[in-house]
Amino acid sequence: xxxxxxxxLELGGSAFSLPILSSLTSNDADATIADxxxxxxxxxxxxxxxxxxxxxxxxxxAKLVGGVTGTPSKIDTWSSKFGVDKANFYSYKxxxxxxxxxxxxxxxxxxxxxxxxxxxxxxxxxGKHVICEKPMSVSVKQAEEMIAACKKxxxxxxxxxxxxxxxxxxxxxxxxxxxxxxxxMHVNAYFGFKSGDPNQWxxxxxxxxxxxxxxxxxxxxNAARYATGEEPVWISAEEAKTDPVKFKEVDETIxxxxxxxxxxxxxxxxxxxxxxxxxxxxxxxxxxxxLSPAYGYGPIKGRTHKGExxxxxxxxxxxxxxxxxADCILNGKPDPNVTGEEGxxxxxxxxxxxxxxxxxxxxxxx
Ligand code: NAD
Numbered sequence: 049x050x051x052x053x054x055x056x057l058e059l060g061g062s063a064f065s066l067p068i069l070s071s072l073t074s075n076d077a078d079a080t081i082a083d084x085x086x087x088x089x090x091x092x093x094x095x096x097x098x099x100x101x102x103x104x105x106x107x108x109x110a111k112l113v114g115g116v117t118g119t120p121s122k123i124d125t126w127s128s129k130f131g132v133d134k135a136n137f138y139s140y141k142x143x144x145x146x147x148x149x150x151x152x153x154x155x156x157x158x159x160x161x162x163x164x165x166x167x168x169x170x171x172x173x174x175g176k177h178v179i180c181e182k183p184m185s186v187s188v189k190q191a192e193e194m195i196a197a198c199k200k201x202x203x204x205x206x207x208x209x210x211x212x213x214x215x216x217x218x219x220x221x222x223x224x225x226x227x228x229x230x231x232x233m234h235v236n237a238y239f240g241f242k243s244g245d246p247n248q249w250x251x252x253x254x255x256x257x258x259x260x261x262x263x264x265x266x267x268x269x270n271a272a273r274y275a276t277g278e279e280p281v282w283i284s285a286e287e288a289k290t291d292p293v294k295f296k297e298v299d300e301t302i303x304x305x306x307x308x309x310x311x312x313x314x315x316x317x318x319x320x321x322x323x324x325x326x327x328x329x330x331x332x333x334x335x336x337x338x339l340s341p342a343y344g345y346g347p348i349k350g351r352t353h354k355g356e357x358x359x360x361x362x363x364x365x366x367x368x369x370x371x372x373x374a375d376c377i378l379n380g381k382p383d384p385n386v387t388g389e390e391g392x393x394x395x396x397x398x399x400x401x402x403x404x405x406x407x408x409x410x411x412x413x414x
């Protein structure tokens with residue numbers, strides 16, 4: 049018997065043209081609601097995947113239905129902890145078997161950075177929508193290939209930029225767009241932490257691609273873009289390396305400036321070697337927004353020229369994110385600024401930052 053998904057594919061659309069389908073089969077209200085949930089498999093069941101899985105317990109429009117892991121012992125734990133059917137767990141070798149599982153709409157890649165490229169492309173080839181963690185890749189070329197593969201396969205590619213779904217950040221963006229800050233005059237963004245285990249993949253270039261910049265500095269790059277609503281035209285950067293042994297392969301602390309067409313300069317920094325470093329300060333000629341903390345798991349806190357900000361902090365960021373992405377995929381809501389193309393813009397900026405450092409802080413034009 050044909051599944052609803054097969055039927056849709058035959059109609060020539062993706063399996064996500066579900067609003068049409070809902071009206072076709074609205075005789076079963078429960079099935080309709082269930083079918084309108086985005087069914088997601090997490091790939092790489094590490095610490096971030098666990099956070100996403102926990103957050104998804106509270107999702108209304110997205111549902112965790114499986115996992116891909118190289119550690120079979122995780123299947124029992126994950127199955128009981130998150131209520132996932134054991135039949136929906138796969139090894140990396142069996143990844144392509146997901147293609148034949150009609151209950152999987154999208155895969156969420158939560159592997160180390162250098163593995164994103166391979167798994168996004170493999171997922172796209174199976175016709176599954178893809179959500180990929182940040183940084184989307186370890187090079188501009190990889191990012192372009194990932195976008196091209198998803199485009200060719202007709203699937204969505206989203207990057208895990210959860211801040212775009214978080215209420216304080218959304219309010220900042222709303223205020224900027226509404227002109228409540230006036231003309232943006234300056235952005236100051238920094239984010240970092242002291243990394244622990246010297247043997248972790250984050251400190252290995254082959255797996256991480258880079259250090260603090262790729263991992264958490266990317267939040268500041270993205271924030272400078274959503275705080276100004278502009279794309280930078282030049283970059284200059286310098287690196288401070290106070291522990292050349294631990295940070296032999298990847299960057300430790302980087303400061304950089306991003307120049308925008310309006311003339312605004314964003315002053316940014318990131319680190320893997322100290323704590324208490326997390327802020328986004330956006331100053332316009334009519335007002336300001338200061339978020340601190342600004343990018344961590346929350347609660348985000350902030351104030352503006354009007355006083356303390358007070359927004360909903362009751363949900364995990366990933367709950368908002370996954371319900372938001374489900375709405376885009378299932379219900380055709382406009383894509384937020386978290387598409388593969390947005391990830392590529394950040395990768396180009398990262399590339400320019402490393403080029404500037406290599407050239408002794410030279411201004412790199414974008
Ligand atoms: P992690 O080390 O906790 O998990 C990585 C997973 O990948 C593990 O399950 C590990 O077994 C698996 N893996 C498969 N092959 C591997 C290999 N060759 N080497 C190492 N691990 C391998 O890492 P994490 O903190 O969960 O990060 C995973 C991804 O999620 C990264 O891209 C990271 O940037 C991203 N992340 C995003 C956020 C966010 O807030 N958006 C937060 C943390 C991490």
